[in-house]
Amino acid sequence: AQSVTQLDSQVPVFEEAPVELRCNYSSSVSVYLFWYVQYPNQGLQLLLKYLSGSTLVKGINGFEAEFNKSQTSFHLRKPSVHISDTAEYFCAVSDRANQGGKLIFGQGTELSVKP
Amino acid sequence: DAGVTQSPTHLIKTRGQQVTLRCSPKSGHDTVSWYQQALGQGPQFIFQYYEEEERQRGNFPDRFSGHQFPNYSSELNVNALLLGDSALYLCASSLPNSPLHFGNGTRLTVT
Numbered sequence: 001a002q003s004v005t006q007l008d009s010q011v012p013v014f015e016e017a018p019v020e021l022r023c024n025y026s027s028s029v030s031v032y033l034f035w036y037v038q039y040p041n042q043g044l045q046l047l048l049k050y051l052s053g054s055t056l057v058k059g060i061n062g063f064e065a066e067f068n069k070s071q072t073s074f075h076l077r078k079p080s081v082h083i084s085d086t087a088e089y090f091c092a093v094s095d096r097a098n099q100g101g102k103l104i105f106g107q108g109t110e111l112s113v114k115p
Numbered sequence: 116d117a118g119v120t121q122s123p124t125h126l127i128k129t130r131g132q133q134v135t136l137r138c139s140p141k142s143g144h145d146t147v148s149w150y151q152q153a154l155g156q157g158p159q160f161i162f163q164y165y166e167e168e169e170r171q172r173g174n175f176p177d178r179f180s181g182h183q184f185p186n187y188s189s190e191l192n193v194n195a196l197l198l199g200d201s202a203l204y205l206c207a208s209s210l211p212n213s214p215l216h217f218g219n220g221t222r223l224t225v226t
Contacts, residue, residue, distance in 0.1 A: 004157075034214065043119070043205055043217035044158070090157050102148075102171050103215065105157030 002027040002093050006106035014114050015083055021076040021109045023091030030096040033074040034103065035065055038088040047089075050074065061085070086113045117142060119208050119218035127224045128196050136191040136221045140208030146170075147189040148215060149181060150205040158205055164189055165211070193223075201225045 007022040025031065032051050036044040048059025055067040065076045074091060091106045120139045128134050140147050146165045150158035160173035164183035178194045187208075193200055201224050207215035 036217075041219070043219040044207075045217070046214050049214055092157075101163060102160045102173065103150075103158070105159070107157050108155075 002029075002031060002095070002104045004091050004093055004104055004106035006089075006091055006109045008109050009107065010110045010112065012112045012114060013081055016080050018079050019077065019081050019085075019111065021089050021091075021111065023074045023076065023106060025072050025074065025091070025093050027072075027093060027095075031093040032096055033065075033067060034092040034094070035059065035063070035074070035076050036090045036092060036105075037061075038090065038108075040087075044090065047076070081111070081113045083113050083115060085111060087111060119144075119206055119216055121204075121206050121218040121221050123221060124219070125222045125224075127226060129226055130196055130198060132196050133192065133194045134196060134223060136193075136204050136206075136223070138189045138191070138206030138208075138218060140187050140189070140206075141216045144208035144210055144216065145187050146209045146211060147183055147187065148207045148209070149189070149191045150207065151175070152203040152205055152220070154202070161191070196225045198225050 003026045005024045013019045034049045035047040038044050048057050050057045050067045058064045063078050088108045090108050092103045122137045148163040149161040152158040162172040163170045167183045180192045183189045203220040205220045207217045209215045
């Protein structure tokens with residue numbers, strides 16, 4: 001069984017400040033890791049994914065995430081946020097045997113960027 | 116290139132009724148997954164269809180059923196609606212072993 005814990009339900013931050021959204025996972029098998037963003041009244045958009053290789057993954061909109069196997073973490077970072085980054089962010093895992101299969105999501109982190 | 120489209124966008128039903136939600140996958144995608152997102156929660160996997168067969172299923176009762184058509188579009192059916200079925204229902208499409216692309220969802224309200 002797999003589970004995902006997003007350690008912060010809400011993260012308020014000022015514009016142009018750096019931000020980190022924390023994600024820890026638990027799994028008895030090897031996993032793929034994902035971050036999705038959800039803007040109000042919209043579906044989920046893939047920000048970035050870790051499949052294999054370099055543990056530092058770069059995604060869209062200037063976001064990056066680092067996979068840490070020993071700490072079972074996959075934290076999302078951005079060095080300078082914009083007002084337009086205000087959204088809900090979800091960390092997710094899937095079984096390596098089926099990348100396009102069942103995703104297990106965390107509860108989400110609401111990022112609020114203030115001017 | 117149209118992405119994943121879902122219809123309707125909003126729906127209000129009464130307890131005990133039945134509902135059908137529809138999804139057209141992104142062009143070229145042959146796999147469709149359905150998720151339920153309750154207010155303030157992360158999405159939860161309902162099931163996935165590939166080649167018109169249910170390939171995987173999450174922890175949802177039999178009241179939730181689905182279908183995939185030869186053109187890869189899909190329907191989600193929920194029978195005997197409960198107040199707790201009120202949620203955003205998300206459809207996602209993909210190719211085998213590739214990331215999911217999500218639609219904007221159908222907001223179902225059960226009164």
